Amino acid sequence: MIRRCAECAQPTLLPISRRMQVYSSVIRYKCSNCAAEVDITPMASIGVFTMVGILALSFWGWIVFGGSGAPGYLALSLFGGAGIVFFLVIFSYLAKHFLNPLTSTGGQGHLPEVSDDDHIARKPILFVERLGYFSGMLIPLAVITGILGISALIGYINFTFF
Ligand SMILES: [Zn+2]
Numbered sequence: 001m002i003r004r005c006a007e008c009a010q011p012t013l014l015p016i017s018r019r020m021q022v023y024s025s026v027i028r029y030k031c032s033n034c035a036a037e038v039d040i041t042p043m044a045s046i047g048v049f050t051m052v053g054i055l056a057l058s059f060w061g062w063i064v065f066g067g068s069g070a071p072g073y074l075a076l077s078l079f080g081g082a083g084i085v086f087f088l089v090i091f092s093y094l095a096k097h098f099l100n101p102l103t104s105t106g107g108q109g110h111l112p113e114v115s116d117d118d119h120i121a122r123k124p125i126l127f128v129e130r131l132g133y134f135s136g137m138l139i140p141l142a143v144i145t146g147i148l149g150i151s152a153l154i155g156y157i158n159f160t161f162f
Contacts, residue, residue, distance in 0.1 A: 006099040007036040020119035042129040047136025
């Protein structure tokens with residue numbers, strides 16, 4: 001996983017460590033040419049964040065705009081502000097990928113191992129992070145579908161047998 005350094009434009013940006021954060025891991029890269037350091041979030045996790053944000057904003061928008069009458073100024077401002085913050089956060093995650101692109105041969109190889117392993121959701125997060133951005137976007141939908149399916153099944157069993 002070798003990247004081109006955004007600071008000195010040399011293909012010398014190497015992963016040196018990987019840590020768990022709350023909802024993803026983050027990979028610390030260090031340039032062996034100019035010593036610049038950058039933290040990069042795996043694409044799949046950015047995809048997950050994107051979809052979770054879209055779902056949350058959709059639900060919020062449905063509440064704001066779905067009610068009777070015109071939405072109030074405060075509700076609109078909060079909604080618009082959250083949308084802008086969401087866009088900026090996702091953009092800042094993605095920008096690090098585009099500013100420090102993988103070199104032509106650097107795409108091969110696995111993500112580095114995680115040093116700390118006491119994270120409660122370590123395994124599912126690391127599994128998801130092997131995927132790409134758009135596969136990551138599908139994960140929240142798959143989880144929601146799974147939860148709804150299990151709920152429906154429990155309801156069906158409850159209704160049918162008890
Ligand atoms: Zn550099």
